[in-house]
Amino acid sequence: MAESKPSAEAMVSDVHKKIKAAFEAFDYETNNTVDVREIGTIIYSLGCFPSQTDLHDFIAEVEEDHTGYIHLDKFLPAMAKILLEHKYPPIPEDILLQAFEVLDKEKKGYLEPEELANYMTQEGELFTQEEMDEMLTALADHEKDLIYYKDILSQLTIDPEL
Known part of the structure; x- marks a missing residue:
């Protein structure tokens, strides 16, 4: 028996539940509002990866x-x-791995936090120091203070299925 596809209404309902759950995780005062500085994190947690320009436009x-x-x-x-239009899709894992390998010029299999911070705050779409600190806290191997990028790819990519 073939699997039936969920109705459009069920898909919208599921999307709304995911969005609400992600939003509520940052609604610290439980008043249905979040600080504008949390919006990027909420959007990323939902599997969307807009450019900084797109993110600023969305916030506006x-x-x-x-x-x-x-x-x-x-x-x-x-x-x-x-989400329903699949705007701002996630970066595929193989492309992300290639990007890390380009940064890892000595082919060590890891980056040092300072190394990654320099790339992320000085080239391309710049990260703020606060964003960088948050990322390094989440990604670095705390015992060795290194970022083993092959081990963290799954944290940085999201299954595109809703």
Whole structure:
């Protein structure tokens, strides 16, 4: 028997549940708002990887009158549209591995945190120091203080299936 595809309504409902759960994880005051600085993390956690320009445009669309906060009522429909249209797709694991290998000029199989921080804060779409600290905390092997990139690829890529 063939598997039946979920209805459009069921897909939208599932997408809304995922978005709401991701949003609520950062709604520290449980008032259906999050700090605008958390939006990138929320979007990334949902498997979308917009450019910094796209992220800023999205924030401008959903931010409450430049208050620094975003309300769930504005975020939910805008984010659902992005997910349902498969905008900002994740980077495939093999492409990400190639990128790390380019940075690992000596083919050691790891990068030192300072090395990665230099690349991420000085070239391409620049990361802030706060974003870099967060990333290094999550990715570095804390015993050896190194980033074994082959071991973390699965953390940086997300199954594109909703």
